[in-house]
Amino acid sequence: MGKQIADYAVVGDGQTVALVARDGSVDFLCWPRFDSDSPFNAILGDDSHGHWRIAPAAGDGAAVERRYAGDTLILESLWSSPVGRVRVTDFMPPRPNDSDAPSTLIRIVEGLDGAVPMRMSLRLRFDYGSMSPWSRPHDNGVLCEIGPNQVVLYSPLPVALGDAEGMLDFTVAAGERQVFALGYTAAHCAPAPRPDAARALRDTDRYWRDWMRRYDKRTPWDVAVKRSLLTLKALIHAPTGGLLAAATTSLPEAPGGSMNWDYRYSWLRDATFTLTALLNAGYQEEAKNWSDWIKRAIGGDPDKIQIMYRLDGRRHLGEWEAGWLPGYEGARPVRIGNQAAGQKQLDVLGELVDAMHFSRRAGLDTQQRALEVEAVLIRHIEQVWDRPGSDIWENRGEPQCYTYSMAMAWVAIDRHLHGHDSADRLDQDRRDTLTALAQRIHDTVCEKGFDPKRNSFVQAFGGDALDASLLLLPLVGFLPVSDPRIAGTIAAIEAELVEDGFVRRQKAPDAGAHEGSFLACSCWLAQCMVLQDRRDEARATIDRIVAVSNDVGLLSEEYHVGERRLLGNIPQALSHLGLINAVLDYCGEGISRTR
Numbered sequence: 001m002g003k004q005i006a007d008y009a010v011v012g013d014g015q016t017v018a019l020v021a022r023d024g025s026v027d028f029l030c031w032p033r034f035d036s037d038s039p040f041n042a043i044l045g046d047d048s049h050g051h052w053r054i055a056p057a058a059g060d061g062a063a064v065e066r067r068y069a070g071d072t073l074i075l076e077s078l079w080s081s082p083v084g085r086v087r088v089t090d091f092m093p094p095r096p097n098d099s100d101a102p103s104t105l106i107r108i109v110e111g112l113d114g115a116v117p118m119r120m121s122l123r124l125r126f127d128y129g130s131m132s133p134w135s136r137p138h139d140n141g142v143l144c145e146i147g148p149n150q151v152v153l154y155s156p157l158p159v160a161l162g163d164a165e166g167m168l169d170f171t172v173a174a175g176e177r178q179v180f181a182l183g184y185t186a187a188h189c190a191p192a193p194r195p196d197a198a199r200a201l202r203d204t205d206r207y208w209r210d211w212m213r214r215y216d217k218r219t220p221w222d223v224a225v226k227r228s229l230l231t232l233k234a235l236i237h238a239p240t241g242g243l244l245a246a247a248t249t250s251l252p253e254a255p256g257g258s259m260n261w262d263y264r265y266s267w268l269r270d271a272t273f274t275l276t277a278l279l280n281a282g283y284q285e286e287a288k289n290w291s292d293w294i295k296r297a298i299g300g301d302p303d304k305i306q307i308m309y310r311l312d313g314r315r316h317l318g319e320w321e322a323g324w325l326p327g328y329e330g331a332r333p334v335r336i337g338n339q340a341a342g343q344k345q346l347d348v349l350g351e352l353v354d355a356m357h358f359s360r361r362a363g364l365d366t367q368q369r370a371l372e373v374e375a376v377l378i379r380h381i382e383q384v385w386d387r388p389g390s391d392i393w394e395n396r397g398e399p400q401c402y403t404y405s406m407a408m409a410w411v412a413i414d415r416h417l418h419g420h421d422s423a424d425r426l427d428q429d430r431r432d433t434l435t436a437l438a439q440r441i442h443d444t445v446c447e448k449g450f451d452p453k454r455n456s457f458v459q460a461f462g463g464d465a466l467d468a469s470l471l472l473l474p475l476v477g478f479l480p481v482s483d484p485r486i487a488g489t490i491a492a493i494e495a496e497l498v499e500d501g502f503v504r505r506q507k508a509p510d511a512g513a514h515e516g517s518f519l520a521c522s523c524w525l526a527q528c529m530v531l532q533d534r535r536d537e538a539r540a541t542i543d544r545i546v547a548v549s550n551d552v553g554l555l556s557e558e559y560h561v562g563e564r565r566l567l568g569n570i571p572q573a574l575s576h577l578g579l580i581n582a583v584l585d586y587c588g589e590g591i592s593r594t595r
Helices: 199-210 222-234 268-280 285-299 346-361 370-385 403-418 428-448 469-476 483-497 519-531 535-547 573-586
Strands: 007-014 017-021 025-029 051-056 063-068 073-081 084-091 103-123 134-138 139-145 149-156 161-162 164-173 177-186 558-560 566-567
Touching: 007 222, 051 073, 051 084, 051 177, 073 103, 073 469, 084 199, 103 199, 161 558, 164 177, 177 199, 199 222, 222 573, 268 285, 268 346, 268 573, 285 370, 346 370, 346 403, 370 403, 403 428, 403 469, 469 483, 469 519, 483 519, 519 573, 535 573
Parallel strands: none
Antiparallel strands: 007 017, 017 025, 025 051, 051 103, 063 073, 073 084, 084 103, 103 164, 103 177, 134 139, 139 149, 149 177, 161 164, 558 566
16 A cells, blocks of 8 residues: 555645655645646656655665644654654745745755765646646756746756656755755746745744734644644635635545545535634634635625635636546546536525624624625525535435535524624514524424434435434534434434444445545534533544544544545545534633524
8 A cells, every 4th residue: 555645744835735745755736726737646646647755765764753843834854764864844935915926845955863865856747647847957956837837946956857857866964954945936927036945944934833823722632723723724725715625636535436526625615614713713814804705706696606616716616537647546536626516505505694694793794795695695595495405415416405404594594583683683574584484494304304213313304314414403503402303313323323433424335345434523523512511522532533633633534444544635624623613612612603
């Protein structure tokens, strides 16, 4: 077996991130932004599909330990070999909010003991691994151009260029320091300048530490929460405020399977989860930017609202397959884009209204426009609340009336009714109409979405399957956790969907060949346990989630209990959001999502 998903760390500049493997190879990096083409695709194939490796030369028995430098996104890899020790420091200086500003990945190699033979290899492959750029020597390094892209490698020593690959063997002795930098600019611009690495490192360190100082909570899981917050910050597109769902595409949810999706976009479903986590942690500016992004993205036609958008709010996410890439561990197809953007998911409308309500409660949004947008959404929900749609997991099967989705329609009406004070009150006729509708939706969900034989809510009207999204019902205030129907639902999910303390989204058809447990769902269970005053069990659940993060504290989408490893795209925003909210709820530091 090759590299694990857990082998990857990230460094970023506010507009993109690089995935750095334990073996010192940058295996995925989209330029100029998160959802752009990647010239490094080894994570979805092999070295021939693009990589940039700096590590001890093969065969010297070197071992590596990694960490982030304190509360930063500066990665330090300490290599120990029989002939000495060397440290490689990887980071990306934060980029100005300018589409033409250069993006630079800097890698500093420092000798600590002895003299260690090192090897640097660079292979750029654009169009997701299929196209070699034009390459020529440039200032000890390499200048590469293809289409709209220009990449320059700055090296301290002359790089040998052959077969569209740059190679350099060198030795670093104790006290020596060699700096490599890879810069991206648009092809019509001048090449990225050679950076002042020492100054860039100081500025980058200060940037991250200053940002992290705004967090002042104290919890039993401070290290994990801080790393989750830093990861979320790394996934926020600084110019627009849009939050990336994950940094990668097509890392499989089931080993060797076809559940491989592109998550490099912004999901509206994450709206209130994101606001809750950011506000609970004290990050008002990022929360407001996200709230503003949402209002811009959805536009003025509620029937055309999508479940996801590009980071700049664009709507077109056409899905296609990169057939030349073999996929991570052979999991195919490798997908670019996401056709699920066209699905109709009722719960997203509820999330939007809930997010707007939450923003007002937090003092983020007092604009009349927000109230007008909310009113338009409510009128649309009145028309469509009982129509079949897709579920929150984006199943591509036939539309159904999903229990959680219908409950979120109730959430929307409920928040709208309770979000109007005397200054913007509804007239009495309108209030009466919406009050009656909220009751009708609530009664319908309780009648058609609850199975008395199982004493549990079920995934969809008329069915009998469980779904972990039902754990959200008490968290959004649909019914109190003390209600026997909610207690029965939580108990049923624990009995049927929990494996070794981790929660599956749905029941697996056959053990051993199924997807992993969904980490965000495990966080939701911990929050339910807190509400039920099962604090010891909640703490144990949070401990388990933290324990499966990788060596630098990152979480992917899922954890495969049978194979004891992370699965799915990494780092996954919803997993880190879930962890932050679960921890702060446990510690009594959270703002409830209920009204």
